[in-house]
Amino acid sequence: MNKNITKEAILSEVLESGALGSSNHQIALFKYLLDAKFDGRTHEIKAYSIAVDVFGRNSDFDSSVDSIVRVEMFRLRANLKTFNQDSQKFRLELKKASYNIQIEDQSDVSETVDIRIDDDDGKKSPSGTSGKPRSRKFAGMAAAASGMVLAFYTGYALQGPKDRSHCSNILPNVSVADHSNAFDLDVYIEQTIKGAASQFSHLNIVPDTKLCRYTGTPGYELQYAVIENERDYLISISAISDDTKKIIASENFTSTLVSHSEEIGTIQSDELFFDIIKPVNDILKPNGIVAMHALSVTWRNKRGSIDFECIPIMYSSFVSDSDEDYFESLNCLENAYHENTGNMDNLGGLVASYFDQTKNFRPKTVDEPLVKIEQLMAEIGDSWSNNVETAVAKIYFEAEHPQYNSQRMRNTLMTAEKNFNTHPVVMLEVARHAGFRLGDWEYAKQISDRAMQLHSERDNSVFFIDASYALMHSNPKEGLAICVKTYSEHSKLSNLLVNACAIKADNDIWRARTEKNLATLGLTTLQQRVSFINNQKYDEVFKQLLSSTWNNLL
Structure with a gap:
């Protein structure tokens, strides 16, 4: 430097x-x-x-x-x-x-690497590489001296219905570059991107953002490129601003296919599928790069801009212990609701916000938050299954319902899984409630495994299902190895899980460490720990397993 x-x-x-x-x-x-x-x-x-x-x-x-x-x-x-x-x-x-x-x-940076691709036969390689381009529609750009050669698709005219009814005037409009006349691999990647993008309800997926410029909301196009090198494929996925034509986000990865065959059936490997899904999720999620960029630009539709701001504010408040952050989010969501803009994300977020009041996590702003929740859920009705935030709200609603019904809970989880099977937030909620609320740990483990494949980043909270399952089914040493992945010094549930696994594995080191943490967290005695678990709305089998582990020491 x-x-x-x-x-x-x-x-x-x-x-x-x-x-x-x-x-x-x-x-x-x-x-x-x-x-x-x-x-x-x-x-x-x-x-x-x-x-x-x-x-x-x-x-x-x-x-x-x-x-x-x-x-x-x-x-x-x-x-x-x-x-x-x-x-x-x-x-x-x-x-x-x-x-x-x-x-x-x-x-x-004194030199760049030129990318030269012949549009006629697609056989010329990027300079400095031995690979060959996988698609015939790539335009060349310079790559920095880091050695990673990137190619971004720019030359293909979108084909689609000239129908503006697909456009939204309250959400950013997003399209995916059309490679329908290209190789089967390109088509598979395009279909996978479109499938993942369609599950993000804070964005509106359209055939062509150019048709939506009249709406006054930002527009973006997802473009991708594939370069083949022996058995490896360099795949680049980019988001382009429709207004400035600049790349605002780019994710690159290498994937190995099981076969060079052009037949679509041989290239649908799980590895490739999740390799594509992860960067799409990173780019498009509610606190992702496209959403952040949309907040930074001027919307001609001011009302839409104000409503859209609620989404990232809402996500920030969910992970904050500040009441000030919570009230900022709540005010934004309530104002959007009273304006009746039809933004279902905000409606679902409002339900989730009131749930924090029912659990006394936040100060009450209404006398009976559960009554307010029931009113909002009645407005949402059966349309909850079409939107991410209302789907999460429905899961919370069934889990906390005064007349809890396990079959209704199961139906809700299965519908959410079916409709949002590549959305990491929904899948984690399905897994969490399938285990801790419904008590179907086999189902919970299956969904948790998939949810973790959708995440590009790891935090210890995503391992809670694995740890609970391991406590029940793994041998003690293997169970402890999985439980410690959840370890967080200041988390009650994490320390309780690791402590129970350590007791079963007869591991004095982890037991002593968690005993010290639990004492700091106000759970010094075994009776206090059992009482804490019994007061949670957890599955009875899970409660009994933890309780029996500690009671054996009494």
Whole structure:
């Protein structure tokens, strides 16, 4: 790195670019990590220190129940990618699972690698590689000296109905580049992307965003490219702003197919399927790059912009212990509801917000939040199954219903699974409630395994189903190895699970560690732990398993 690049120069350039927006959280987090980088303290940074030092969380911060660090780190990675699109001075990168800002002086990049692809026969390779392009429709672009050669599809005219009725005037419109006349592999990738994209209800998927420019909402096109090299395929998926024609997000990965055959049946490997789904989820999820970009641009439809803001605010409030954040989200959702804009995401989010009041997680703003929830669910009706947020709201509603019905709960979970089987949030909720509420741990484990394949990032909360299942079915040593994946010093459920697994495995080290944590969390005695578990709306078999593990020690 050029020694003339100072911390102050980087901070000034990033703030002036507007890439971090007006978010105090993003600016504070970036400054914190930048200070650590230049002070040589990056190795000391942990999620806990960020939560306490940057976001003002209390000393009992628990990352398994409060994911503000994961959310804000993801937003910062996405915002730095946006910054890099226009920066001429340097590139800034935060790799996943790292708090070390990588700084690359752009003036040090002295050469690029040209990509030259013949549109006639598709046989010429990108310079410097021995591979061959998989599609005939790629246009060349320069790749940085990192050695990763990228090709982005740009030249194919979208084919689709010239029908503007598909367009939305309250949500961003998103289309997927049409490769319908290309190779079978391209068609398979296109179909997989479209299937995954269609499950994100905060975005409106259309045949062609150019037909939707009159709506006044942002438009984006998902483009992809495939380059074949022996048995490996380099696949790049990008999101392009319809307004600026700039790439706002790009995810690249290599996949190995089981066969070179052109027949679609031989290329539908699970590995390829999930390799495609993960980057699409990262780009399109509610706190993903497209949503963040949509918030940063001007909408001609101001009402739509105001409603759309509720979605990321809502997700931030869900992982925050701040009542101020909660009320900001609630006010946005309630205003959208009273404006009757028809945004079902906001309606589902409003139901989930009132559930926090029924559990006394948040101060009550209505006398009978459950009555309000029942009214809203009646308005949603059977349409809950068509929208992610209303599907999650329906799952909560059935789980907390005063007249709980296990068959109705099962039907709800199975419908949500069927309709949103590539949506990680819905699948995790299905798995969690199938196990802890319904008590069908085989079903829960099956869905949990799939949900984890849909996630590109890991946190210990996604392992709770695996840990509970292992406590029931695995031998003690294997069970403990799985349970410790959930370990979080400040989480009651995590420590209870690891403690029970340690007792079964006769492991004094993990038992002593969790005993100490549980005492700090107010669960010193075995009776207190049993009482805590019995007061939760968990499956009775699960409760009895934990209770019996501790009672054997009495």
